[in-house]
Amino acid sequence: MMLIDFTDLILLVTTTILAVLWWRSFQKASKATDGLPPGPPGWPLVGNLVQVILQRRPFMYVVRDLRLKYGPIFTLKMGARTMVIISSSDLIHEALVKRGPVFANRPPDSPTRLLFSCGKCTVNSAHYGPLWRTLRRNFVAELVTPTRVKQFSWIREWAISNHFERLRAEFRKTGSVEFLANCRLTICSILCCICFGAKVPESHVREIEQVMKEVMLISTLKLPDFLPALSPLFRKEFNVAKKLRKRQLDCMLPLVRARRAFLKNGGKIDHTSEGAPEFEMVSGVGEAYIDSLFDMEVEEKKGGLGEDELVTLCSEVMSAGTDTSATALEWVMLHLVLDPVVQDRVYKEVVAKVGMDKSRKITETDVEGMTYLQAVVKETLRRHPPSHFVLSHAATHDTELAGYRIPANANVEFYTAWVTQDPSIWTDPDKWQPERFLEGGEGYDADITGTRGVRMMPFGVGRRICPAATLGMLHVHLMMARMVREFKWIVVPGEQPPDPTEMFAFTVVLKEPLRAAIVERDDNHE
Numbered sequence: 001m002m003l004i005d006f007t008d009l010i011l012l013v014t015t016t017i018l019a020v021l022w023w024r025s026f027q028k029a030s031k032a033t034d035g036l037p038p039g040p041p042g043w044p045l046v047g048n049l050v051q052v053i054l055q056r057r058p059f060m061y062v063v064r065d066l067r068l069k070y071g072p073i074f075t076l077k078m079g080a081r082t083m084v085i086i087s088s089s090d091l092i093h094e095a096l097v098k099r100g101p102v103f104a105n106r107p108p109d110s111p112t113r114l115l116f117s118c119g120k121c122t123v124n125s126a127h128y129g130p131l132w133r134t135l136r137r138n139f140v141a142e143l144v145t146p147t148r149v150k151q152f153s154w155i156r157e158w159a160i161s162n163h164f165e166r167l168r169a170e171f172r173k174t175g176s177v178e179f180l181a182n183c184r185l186t187i188c189s190i191l192c193c194i195c196f197g198a199k200v201p202e203s204h205v206r207e208i209e210q211v212m213k214e215v216m217l218i219s220t221l222k223l224p225d226f227l228p229a230l231s232p233l234f235r236k237e238f239n240v241a242k243k244l245r246k247r248q249l250d251c252m253l254p255l256v257r258a259r260r261a262f263l264k265n266g267g268k269i270d271h272t273s274e275g276a277p278e279f280e281m282v283s284g285v286g287e288a289y290i291d292s293l294f295d296m297e298v299e300e301k302k303g304g305l306g307e308d309e310l311v312t313l314c315s316e317v318m319s320a321g322t323d324t325s326a327t328a329l330e331w332v333m334l335h336l337v338l339d340p341v342v343q344d345r346v347y348k349e350v351v352a353k354v355g356m357d358k359s360r361k362i363t364e365t366d367v368e369g370m371t372y373l374q375a376v377v378k379e380t381l382r383r384h385p386p387s388h389f390v391l392s393h394a395a396t397h398d399t400e401l402a403g404y405r406i407p408a409n410a411n412v413e414f415y416t417a418w419v420t421q422d423p424s425i426w427t428d429p430d431k432w433q434p435e436r437f438l439e440g441g442e443g444y445d446a447d448i449t450g451t452r453g454v455r456m457m458p459f460g461v462g463r464r465i466c467p468a469a470t471l472g473m474l475h476v477h478l479m480m481a482r483m484v485r486e487f488k489w490i491v492v493p494g495e496q497p498p499d500p501t502e503m504f505a506f507t508v509v510l511k512e513p514l515r516a517a518i519v520e521r522d523d524n525h526e
C-alpha cells in the first residue's frame with residue numbers, strides 16, 4: 001500500500017485543480033480561435049499579451065515583424081480581446097472599400113475611453129449607426145464644405161501671423177526655433193477659433209493642448225482593456241482619469257458658456273457685464289462649429305446634447321486635427337532643411353505664384369496651383385504617414401475575410417504604413433522623392449481616397465475616411481508655403497543636421513523634435 005503524507009496530498013490536489021483549469025481555458029481558447037486568421041501561439045488566459053508587453057517597444061514594430069512571419073492577415077489574442085491585423089493593400093481595399101459598411105464599426109471601449117468620449121458620442125468613436133451619421137453629416141456641413149473653408153480664411157491668416165511673431169521672438173532669444181510645438185499651437189488656435197468663434201488667448205490654447213496630450217496618453221489601451229477582470233485593481237488609475245476629465249471641463253466649459261451667452265444676446269457682446277469679456281467673440285451667429293451643436297437633434301439624446309457632450313465634440317476637432325497636421329509639417333520641414341535644393345525649388349514656385357511681398361496673402365486658390373509643393377507634401381505623407389494604423393475598426397456582425405472568420409467583437413486593426421513600404425507597390429519605397437508625384441511619376445495618379453485601389457492612405461479609406469482630409473491638407477500647404485516664403489530654413493549653425501530617427505508618440509514624430517535656424521527672405525536679396 002502506498003502512503004501519502006498530508007503535504008503531498010495538498011500538492012496533488014492543487015496540481016490537479018490547476019491542470020483542470022489550464023485544460024478548460026486551453027479548450028476554450030482553441031474553440032475561440034477556430035477559423036480565425038493564423039497567429040503566434042499564446043499562453044492560457046492571457047494569449048499573446050505577455051509576449052507583446054515583454055517586447056517593450058511600440059506595437060507598430062511588433063506588428064511589422066509579425067507580418068513577416070504570419071502574412072497580411074493574422075490574429076493576436078490579447079487577453080480577452082481578439083485582434084485581427086490586416087496589412088496588405090488588397091485586403092484593406094476589400095474590407096474598407098468593397099465591403100465598407102461591414103467593417104465600419106468601432107470596437108467596445110474601456111471605461112476610461114468612454115469617460116472622454118461621453119459614451120461614444122463623437123464622430124470617431126461612435127458605432128456605425130444613426131448617431132455617427134448625424135454627427136458626421138453635421139461635422140462635414142459645418143467644418144469642411146468649400147463655403148465654410150473660405151469663411152475661415154481670416155482665422156488662418158490671424159493665427160499664422162501670430163505664428164511668425166512667435167517664431168521670430170523664439171529665434172531672437174535662442175538662435176533656433178522648435179518646429180512641432182509651434183505648429184501644434186498655431187493649428188490648435190485655428191481649430192479652437194473655428195469651434196468657438198472666439199480668439200482664444202495663446203495661454204488658454206496651451207492649456208487645452210496640455211490637457212489634450214494627457215487625455216491621449218491616458219486613453220491608450222492598458223491592461224484592463226485586455227483583461228477586464230483586473231479592472232478593480234486599477235481603480236486608482238480611473239480616479240486619475242476622472243480628475244483629468246474635470247480639468248478638461250474646467251478648461252473648455254467657459255468657452256461653451258461664453259459662446260452660448262453671445263448667441264443668447266443675438267450675437268452682440270454684452271458690455272453691461274462687469275470687466276472685459278474673457279474671450280473675444282469674432283465669428284457671427286451660426287459661424288462657429290458649436291453653434292450647430294447647441295440645438296442639434298440627436299435621436300439617442302433626448303433633450304439635446306449636454307455641456308459634457310459639447311466639450312467632447314469640440315475637443316475631438318482639436319485633438320484629431322492638431323497632431324496629425326503638425327506631424328506632417330514637421331516631416332516636410334525636416335526634408336526641406338536637409339535638402340536645400342528642394343527647399344529652393346518650393347520657394348521659387350511659391351514666389352512665382354504670389355510674389356515676394358510678404359504682406360500679400362497666400363490663399364487656398366494659390367496653393368492649389370503649386371504642384372511641386374503638393375508633391376512634396378504627398379511624398380512626405382507616403383514616406384512618413386502621421387499614423388501607421390487607422391483607428392481601430394470592428395465588423396458590424398460576424399463575418400469572413402480572406403476565408404477566415406472575423407468575429408464582431410474583435411478589434412480589426414489596419415496596419416496601413418506597410419502599403420507605402422511595400423516594394424511591389426512603390427519603387428525604392430524608403431527613398432523620399434517628391435518627383436514621384438509629378439506628371440509621369442508612379443504616384444501621379446495615386447488615388448488617396450482608395451476608391452480605385454489602395455496605394456497610400458494617410459487619411460484612411462472607405463466609410464470612416466478622415467472627413468477633414470482637405471482641411472488638414474490645406475493647413476499643411478498654407479503653412480508650408482508661408483514658412484518657405486518668409487524664411488530660409490537651415491541647420492542650426494555649429495550643430496549636426498537634424499536626425500531623421502522616428503518615434504511613436506500617438507503620431508509618428510521625430511525622436512529629436514526638429515529645431516532649425518531661420519534666415520529672413522529679403523525681397524532685395526533673393
Ligand code: HEM
Binds near residue numbers: 328
Ligand atoms: C494631415 C492631417 C490629418 C490626417 C493625416 C488625418 C488622418 C486620419 C485618419 C488616419 C483617420 C482614421 C480613419 C479610420 O479610422 O479609418 C482620421 C479620422 C478622423 N479625422 Fe482626421 N486626419 C487629419 C486631419 C484632421 C482634421 C484637421 C480634423 C478635424 C478638423 C480631423 C478629424 C477626423 C475625424 C472626426 C475622424 C473620425 C472619422 C470617423 O470615424 O468617421 N482630421 N483622420
